Amino acid sequence: MILVTGGTGLVGSYLLYELARKGQKVRALLRPGKKPYEPGKIFNCLPAGKEQYIDQIEWVEGDILDPFSLQQAMQGVDYVYHCAALVSFNPRDLKKMLDVNIIGTANIVNACLENGIKKLCHVSSIASLGLVEKGEMIDENAKWKTSRTNSGYAISKYGGEREVWRGIEEGLNAVIVNPSVIIGAGCHPKATNSLFRNIKYFLPFYFTGVNGYVDVRDVVKAMILLTESQTSGERFVLNSENLSIKEFFSKAADIVGRPHPIIAMNATLLLAIALFFELSGLVTGAKPLLTRENVRAALSKSFYSSEKFRTTFHFSFIPVGDSLREAFRIIGSMKK
Numbered sequence: 495m496i497l498v499t500g501g502t503g504l505v506g507s508y509l510l511y512e513l514a515r516k517g518q519k520v521r522a523l524l525r526p527g528k529k530p531y532e533p534g535k536i537f538n539c540l541p542a543g544k545e546q547y548i549d550q551i552e553w554v555e556g557d558i559l560d561p562f563s564l565q566q567a568m569q570g571v572d573y574v575y576h577c578a579a580l581v582s583f584n585p586r587d588l589k590k591m592l593d594v595n596i597i598g599t600a601n602i603v604n605a606c607l608e609n610g611i612k613k614l615c616h617v618s619s620i621a622s623l624g625l626v627e628k629g630e631m632i633d634e635n636a637k638w639k640t641s642r643t644n645s646g647y648a649i650s651k652y653g654g655e656r657e658v659w660r661g662i663e664e665g666l667n668a669v670i671v672n673p674s675v676i677i678g679a680g681c682h683p684k685a686t687n688s689l690f691r692n693i694k695y696f697l698p699f700y701f702t703g704v705n706g707y708v709d710v711r712d713v714v715k716a717m718i719l720l721t722e723s724q725t726s727g728e729r730f731v732l733n734s735e736n737l738s739i740k741e742f743f744s745k746a747a748d749i750v751g752r753p754h755p756i757i758a759m760n761a762t763l764l765l766a767i768a769l770f771f772e773l774s775g776l777v778t779g780a781k782p783l784l785t786r787e788n789v790r791a792a793l794s795k796s797f798y799s800s801e802k803f804r805t806t807f808h809f810s811f812i813p814v815g816d817s818l819r820e821a822f823r824i825i826g827s828m829k830k
């Protein structure tokens with residue numbers, strides 16, 4: 495039996511689909527009172543022919559912040575895929591995010607150790623690799639550096655990953671993946687696919703940063719490959735291509751038939767706008783449309799290497815253009 499956390503999210507839903515397609519017995523954690531993400535609707539955004547797989551998934555109520563629910567969810571489980579996390583660049587979510595991503599992961603690690611789980615696959619992030627010198631290629635050997643410019647999300651993912659390394663020291667058989675920005679169309683309303691829904695509003699503009707991108711289908715394939723392999727106690731960067739944000743948005747523009755972005759956003763102006771949104775959010779209680787952490791992330795120039803995973807598993811990543819086409823195709827079909 496396999497347990498998946500975060501099964502209602504982008505990565506988790508694709509993972510559940512892939513595991514069920516392989517005929518595996520799968521259990522998925524569902525947070526109490528999460529009615530909008532009814533299990534029956536979880537595969538709505540996935541390719542046709544998914545209905546037969548829905549019944550293969552056993553949903554159990556639980557929360558990674560509730561260790562008792564994890565004890566119950568892990569009964570009879572051999573393998574755990576930990577995809578649950580809080581992904582946010584809103585400073586107001588910091589406390590909750592540190593709890594979910596660090597304490598929640600510590601709870602998963604402890605429950606895996608206590609229940610003799612055969613292997614844990616933990617979804618970390620490139621964010622937990624830390625900051626590097628300008629233009630330097632970032633890989634699995636990157637060392638975390640404490641800095642005031644680290645985002646709350648990065649700190650939380652680094653802290654969560656450290657819990658997994660602690661578990662490995664205590665004898666846990668575990669692998670870690672560090673995906674770059676994941677491209678995919680998920681069912682979860684908060685999922686990163688909101689980028690694709692809103693892309694039409696951003697198209698004339700671009701940020702000057704560079705980032706890495708990877709297809710959700712490759713992330714899931716890599717997680718299964720690693721979990722089924724003998725590999726243990728290692729982490730792997732998962733990244734298809736490094737693209738400037740202008741290149742990324744131009745590829746997206748070609749697919750949706752819009753002009754390429756031509757106006758570079760001014761950093762000082764953007765930070766000022768973000769600060770305005772954050773402050774007005776404090777007064778009105780509304781979620782800020784843009785935060786200074788969003789802006790810093792979009793302006794940073796980061797290059798990632800997934801050479802280790804490519805060579806170890808002779809793996810070819812889906813090109814970013816193809817990932818974008820698939821994400822827009824799914825979103826288009828969901829609107830109908």
Ligand SMILES: NC(=O)c1ccc[n+]([C@@H]2O[C@H](COP(=O)([O-])OP(=O)(O)OC[C@H]3O[C@@H](n4cnc5c(N)ncnc54)[C@H](OP(=O)(O)O)[C@@H]3O)[C@@H](O)[C@H]2O)c1
Pocket residue numbers: 499500501502503504505506523524525528531556557558559576577578579580581594598617618619620651672673674675676677680682684685686
């Ligand atoms: N998306 C990216 O670009 C990206 C890039 C690199 C790494 N990652 C990492 O990949 C993983 C999956 O990300 P994603 O994009 O799939 O995120 P997502 O779509 O936002 O999904 C997050 C999942 O975590 C669950 N969750 C949140 N708090 C929980 C809690 N306390 N207990 C149990 N479940 C909880 C959510 O459940 P509800 O439905 O109940 O809210 C949801 O299923 C995360 O670890 C993320 O840090 C993501």
